[in-house]
Each structure stands twice: as C-alpha cells, then as structure tokens.
Amino acid sequence: MTNSLEEFKDELETCFGTSCGFCERGCPVYQSAKVKTLCMKGRNRTMLGLIQGKFEITPAVVQAAFECTLCGNCDRWCALKNTEHTRAFREYLLKHGVEPMKEHSSILASIKSYGNPWFQPRSARNRWAKGLNIPKAAPGKQEVLFFAGCTSAVTKQLNRSLVASARLLQKAGVSFATMGQDEPCCGSTLLRVGQTDAYRELSASNVERFKELGIRKIVTACPGCYTTLKKSMEDAGAKIEVTHISQEITQLVKDGRLKVNKSTERMTYHDPCHLGRLGGVFEEPREIVGAVAKFVEMPNNRYESRCCGAGAGLQSAFPKLSKDLAAKRVAEARLTGATTIVTSCPFCETQLRTVPGMRVVDLMELLLDSVEGEPRNNGSRSSS
Ligand code: SF4
Numbered sequence: 001m002t003n004s005l006e007e008f009k010d011e012l013e014t015c016f017g018t019s020c021g022f023c024e025r026g027c028p029v030y031q032s033a034k035v036k037t038l039c040m041k042g043r044n045r046t047m048l049g050l051i052q053g054k055f056e057i058t059p060a061v062v063q064a065a066f067e068c069t070l071c072g073n074c075d076r077w078c079a080l081k082n083t084e085h086t087r088a089f090r091e092y093l094l095k096h097g098v099e100p101m102k103e104h105s106s107i108l109a110s111i112k113s114y115g116n117p118w119f120q121p122r123s124a125r126n127r128w129a130k131g132l133n134i135p136k137a138a139p140g141k142q143e144v145l146f147f148a149g150c151t152s153a154v155t156k157q158l159n160r161s162l163v164a165s166a167r168l169l170q171k172a173g174v175s176f177a178t179m180g181q182d183e184p185c186c187g188s189t190l191l192r193v194g195q196t197d198a199y200r201e202l203s204a205s206n207v208e209r210f211k212e213l214g215i216r217k218i219v220t221a222c223p224g225c226y227t228t229l230k231k232s233m234e235d236a237g238a239k240i241e242v243t244h245i246s247q248e249i250t251q252l253v254k255d256g257r258l259k260v261n262k263s264t265e266r267m268t269y270h271d272p273c274h275l276g277r278l279g280g281v282f283e284e285p286r287e288i289v290g291a292v293a294k295f296v297e298m299p300n301n302r303y304e305s306r307c308c309g310a311g312a313g314l315q316s317a318f319p320k321l322s323k324d325l326a327a328k329r330v331a332e333a334r335l336t337g338a339t340t341i342v343t344s345c346p347f348c349e350t351q352l353r354t355v356p357g358m359r360v361v362d363l364m365e366l367l368l369d370s371v372e373g374e375p376r377n378n379g380s381r382s383s384s
C-alpha cells in the first residue's frame, strides 16, 4: 500500500498537536544541519501547511522534502509513519509540477532504457557471474532466485560481493538461479525519490515475471532490493518469500554447511538502514561477524544505528551533508577500537569508503575469506 500525502492528514495533525520533538534526537540530517524544517517535526508541519493550502511550494519546501535519507530513525521515536510521509511528500511535489531534482531526473529514463538507474547496458548486469556456472531461471526449474540488484551488478568494484554470495551458496550446496541480464530493477530508487506511479508499474510487472518463472523464494544481495521486493509481494498479495543473503548464509553456517575460521581482529558492524531498522534484520549479520572475528558494537546500533548518508538520493543531491554523515559514522566506528567496518549494502560500503583511514568490508566477502579452503584476501578491500 502506497498512500498519498492527503491520506496522512490525520497523522500530520497528530504531530502538529503533539509537537514533542522526540524525532530530533536520532535524525542524522537534523543533528548535522540543525535546521528545524529538516527534521520530521518541521517537515510534518510543512506538509500539513501545504495540503491545508496555507503554504505554497517554494525552493525551501522542496529542499525540506528531499534533504532526508529516509533512514527511518524518526520512526523509531514516534508512532507515526514518518518515512512514508516524506516519500508521499516527494510524490506530491512531483505531481504538483515540481521538476525532479536534477540529480534524480535521469533515474526513470535510465530504468526504462537499460533496466537499471545507472545508464549501464543490460549486458553489464550479468558480468559478475561469468565463470560461476549459475543456471538462468526458467519455469519449472530452480525455485530459489538470487537477486543481485542493479548497483552491485553493474558496478565493477561491487561485483566481488555478488561473487562471494554465489560461491558461499554453491559451497553449501544450495540450488539457485539468477535472471542473468534479464534481471529487472526492483524500483527502490523510484519509490524513494517520489516516482511512485513508475514504481507501481515496475513492481507489478516484476511480480508477474517472478510468478511466470515459478519462483518461490528470492534471496536479495542488496538491502534496498530486500525491502522493496518485500513490499512488492505484500502489495500484490504474492506468496513469494523474500530474504536477504545474510539470513540465508547465517542459517547455512549454523547448520554446519559452511565451516568458518575465526581471527582475533576487532571488527564492528554498520547496520544498513534498509536491512536493519526498515527491514528488521539485525542479528544474522552480527552472528557472521562474531563467527569470523572479535565483534565490537558501536554505541548507536540496531534500531538506533546512524545512517551512512547515502540513502534516498541524498548522496547525489546533497553531497556535502552526505559526506558529513559518513564521516560521523566512521568516527563512531573508530571509537570502538575496531580495525574494520563490516556492512552488507553496496551503498553503505561505497559511502563509508569515501572516509579515509578505516577498512570497510562487505559481509559476504569477509565470510568467504574465512571459510575453510578459501584463500585469504588480506585487506584488498581496504578503504585507506
Ligand atoms: S514526528 Fe513524531 S516524534 Fe516528531 S514531533 Fe511529530 S509526533 Fe513528535
């Protein structure tokens, strides 16, 4: 279900009446920018003023809509569906004639032409799987689909995470397929930047394709795909399970199908917003890091984890703020005494690596390096 802004009017009035401001404390954008219109209390007032006809759409109103990572921290402190309000706010502005932010305007065109938001040819989508002998999904064949996701698939530096995921599944004897270069975009970016109609169309078409292929379970590599495809299934009432690769692999380790070597290195884990707070997957990645290394927790973790600053178009449209959020998260990780930040999201991985001085490693790559029989990859993925 994807509500319009007007359908949230009661919630916006509740916020106006309450005005408690609890949402301010964990909002990374507000804590960095200290601008009242950029936390949910202020943004909800702006939205209410708009739909009551008291405010006009100005550049400041547009900025208030888009200067947010949709990290969900404000939902942690409030009974209202704040991130849904912001998503609906963006949709409202686009439907009222506001041009998409220039950094976001190309997304729809690229998805239509190339099936991904990054203007990469369709042939790039399956490059990562070369030599891995993964079957292509076909009706009546494998019921488990490994869904690579646009960003890791078409970005060479991120391909290693997909290779690691596939090799771990193969080592554990899991039968699975991919859609090769026919894998579609999940529509996550469309949804987050307010292109809701385009998202709905893509989502419905994706569900039909999965059904035609006889897919019963989709294992996602990217947290954004995880929450988006789950939503697609819920919206369509489709009985296709959606999981994240960390959940699958943790179970395989517990079942003894993957044997792990533990080191004494101190490592911490950064919760990707879409996997943790928005997706509810907190413990499995921690179990993997704990099996591989000495795990140390950051003060802000699980529901209270701080966003890396990459989400919901902030990285492209507000790079200075986005970098500031990344620097704050890396500084928090350093305080734990860890040498390495482990994460499980292509956006977080890329974003945290922009801050020098700390090694950032993908969860699946880390595990593959530690599984018996695999050669060690000594720090080739260091950020510094
Ligand atoms: S968004 Fe929620 S937490 Fe923030 S001021 Fe409104 S009611 Fe309070």
Ligand code: SF4
Residues within 6 Å of the ligand: 026, 027, 028, 029, 030, 038, 039, 040, 067, 068, 069, 070, 071, 072, 073, 074, 075, 082, 083
């Ligand atoms: S989603 Fe995150 S960045 Fe946006 S208002 Fe809520 S806490 Fe702040």
